[in-house]
Amino acid sequence: MRSIRIGSGAGYSGDRIEPAVELAEKGDIQYLVFECLGERTVALAQQARMKNPDYGFDPLLEERMRAVLPICAAKGIKVVTNMGAAHPEAAARRTAEIARALGLSLKIAAIVGDDVLDACKDSELPLLEIDGTLRQLGNRVLSANAYLGAAPMAQALAAGADVVITGRASDPALFLAPMIHAFGWAMDDWNLLGQGTVAGHLLECAGQITGGYFADPGFKDVPGLARLGFPIGEVGEDGSLVITKVAGSGGAVTAATCKEQLLYEVHDPRRYIQPDVVADFSGVTVEQIGPDRVRVGGGRGTARTATLKVSVGYVDGFIGEGQISYAGPGAVARGRLALDIVHERLALTGVATSELRFDLIGIDSLHGAALSAGRAEPYEVRVRVAGRTETMREAVRIGNEVETLYTNGPAGGGGATKSAREVVAVASVLLPREQATPSVRFVEA
Amino acid sequence: MKLRDLAHSRTGDKGNISNISVIAYDPKHYPLLLAQVTSARVRAHFAGIVAGDVVRYELPGIAALNFVMDQALGGGVTRSLALDAHGKSLSSALLDLEIDGDLGDTSAAP
Numbered sequence: 146m147r148s149i150r151i152g153s154g155a156g157y158s159g160d161r162i163e164p165a166v167e168l169a170e171k172g173d174i175q176y177l178v179f180e181c182l183g184e185r186t187v188a189l190a191q192q193a194r195m196k197n198p199d200y201g202f203d204p205l206l207e208e209r210m211r212a213v214l215p216i217c218a219a220k221g222i223k224v225v226t227n228m229g230a231a232h233p234e235a236a237a238r239r240t241a242e243i244a245r246a247l248g249l250s251l252k253i254a255a256i257v258g259d260d261v262l263d264a265c266k267d268s269e270l271p272l273l274e275i276d277g278t279l280r281q282l283g284n285r286v287l288s289a290n291a292y293l294g295a296a297p298m299a300q301a302l303a304a305g306a307d308v309v310i311t312g313r314a315s316d317p318a319l320f321l322a323p324m325i326h327a328f329g330w331a332m333d334d335w336n337l338l339g340q341g342t343v344a345g346h347l348l349e350c351a352g353q354i355t356g357g358y359f360a361d362p363g364f365k366d367v368p369g370l371a372r373l374g375f376p377i378g379e380v381g382e383d384g385s386l387v388i389t390k391v392a393g394s395g396g397a398v399t400a401a402t403c404k405e406q407l408l409y410e411v412h413d414p415r416r417y418i419q420p421d422v423v424a425d426f427s428g429v430t431v432e433q434i435g436p437d438r439v440r441v442g443g444g445r446g447t448a449r450t451a452t453l454k455v456s457v458g459y460v461d462g463f464i465g466e467g468q469i470s471y472a473g474p475g476a477v478a479r480g481r482l483a484l485d486i487v488h489e490r491l492a493l494t495g496v497a498t499s500e501l502r503f504d505l506i507g508i509d510s511l512h513g514a515a516l517s518a519g520r521a522e523p524y525e526v527r528v529r530v531a532g533r534t535e536t537m538r539e540a541v542r543i544g545n546e547v548e549t550l551y552t553n554g555p556a557g558g559g560g561a562t563k564s565a566r567e568v569v570a571v572a573s574v575l576l577p578r579e580q581a582t583p584s585v586r587f588v589e590a
Numbered sequence: 591m592k593l594r595d596l597a598h599s600r601t602g603d604k605g606n607i608s609n610i611s612v613i614a615y616d617p618k619h620y621p622l623l624l625a626q627v628t629s630a631r632v633r634a635h636f637a638g639i640v641a642g643d644v645v646r647y648e649l650p651g652i653a654a655l656n657f658v659m660d661q662a663l664g665g666g667v668t669r670s671l672a673l674d675a676h677g678k679s680l681s682s683a684l685l686d687l688e689i690d691g692d693l694g695d696t697s698a699a700p
Contacts, residue, residue, distance in 0.1 A: 405598065405600040406600070410609065412656075414647055414649055511679045569668065570668040
């Protein structure tokens with residue numbers, strides 16, 4: 146039976162780089178995938194592209210490509226990534242320049258067509274997370290990108306691409322594409338696509354399945370987190386899957402790490418909706434078959450839906466924030482007094498906010514008053530005030546009112562910080578799939 | 591005992607929805623989870639944080655439950671004022687849940 150080994154070289158935009166180098170050098174892989182595109186990253190990248198038409202792709206693209214391309218070229222490892230963000234073609238051109246500079250001859254493909262802003266910005270498509278329609282967001286909309294499926298990436302691989310760079314695509318599809326290409330899976334073999342989606346879903350967050358984001362000392366101990374190895378999926382043409390990692394790397398692949406990642410960001414496990422298939426995780430089995438080797442089977446699927454999810458980035462006001470710390474006896478009481486003072490000051494000085502939040506970090510900032518009630522008092526606390534405003538000017542005033550606690554507030558406040566930022570929020574709509582028309586464009590290096 | 595003694599957990603986020611998995615270390619404790627970690631109990635535990643419904647999905651094949659909590663992330667990860675906008679730390683709060691029984695007990699009832 147034919148099989149391939151796919152390495153997962155990044156789980157988010159800022160992820161560590163050397164685990165991907167380790168995968169390329171020692172992983173015996175044929176494909177290296179970098180998943181680097183968070184929910185709102187495309188919107189932020191679109192802002193960068195509006196300022197400079199040669200930008201708009203992942204800021205770490207150059208560093209990652211320089212680190213892995215020489216090894217991948219020497220070993221024939223194909224690279225698949227969504228580092229194209231808001232501008233896959235510019236990312237492909239930049240990658241071609243890097244390859245040439247390294248003396249490599251590579252065929253680089255950009256997948257375009259996820260940008261559906263023109264197709265849907267004036268539509269009455271309802272927003273899934275908030276009330277209203279896309280049209281009602283008006284000129285606040287920055288970007289609208291459809292989650293593309295695996296087909297255009299598989300097509301690029303079939304046409305001989307060494308590097309495939311896409312913008313918005315479903316994360317598991319980055320992994321499904323090499324499987325479809327290598328095994329010739331039919332695009333309506335729902336069970337195979339469902340099991341392939343299980344593989345892609347498990348691999349897409351990189352270190353989160355090899356012991357990262359898992360350790361809980363005394364309960365779940367993981368060795369070597371400072372040199373965490375990233376995962377490899379061994380996939381057979383029948384969809385069989387073993388998750389493993391480079392021997393000797395840090396971390397651990399166990400049944401428990403795989404189960405945690407299986408349910409990560411999943412809602413109804415019978416209906417994990419993807420562009421290419423509705424995957425069904427309900428019958429998945431997980432079995433440790435050796436050290437750092439876990440077999441995962443039983444993924445199924447049903448027919449894909451008629452729509453694609455579209456991520457809409459829009460400007461959503463401003464957030465201002467300030468923090469200051471108190472310590473020693475009475476720290477909590479002084480922290481509470483500080484919060485009261487800022488609360489009153491924001492009212493006295495007329496800072497218009499639509500939402501305000503007052504936290505004591507160390508007491509109640511993460512889970513609120515109820516869950517933290519009755520716990521022992523900590524030695525130190527950090528005051529945090531955050532608020533939503535219509536203007537940057539007012540957002541700045543929130544942090545200022547925390548900072549002025551230095552000379553006007555309770556005794557012993559230290560380490561004040563403040564920030565104010567424009568908020569780029571993300572909402573979703575469902576677009577009839579025929580309204581997105583992806584295509585492949587090649588750049589030679 | 592605490593839920594932490596028999597299960598592990600991870601939180602995920604999509605928009606304003608948080609999901610928390612609860613996975614038995616030993617599949618024999620799955621009936622305990624089924625009986626005592628109910629959606630009503632999870633909703634009560636997160637009162638003041640989760641404004642919407644809590645739906646529980648069962649995965650007997652991996653001895654796990656998946657809780658999907660609506661309106662749980664202060665309006666959504668990208669616009670929340672919260673320090674932990676993703677709600678990633680919520681799994682640790684859930685593991686603090688009190689469970690009746692002991693680790694040798696495989697019956698569902700307390």
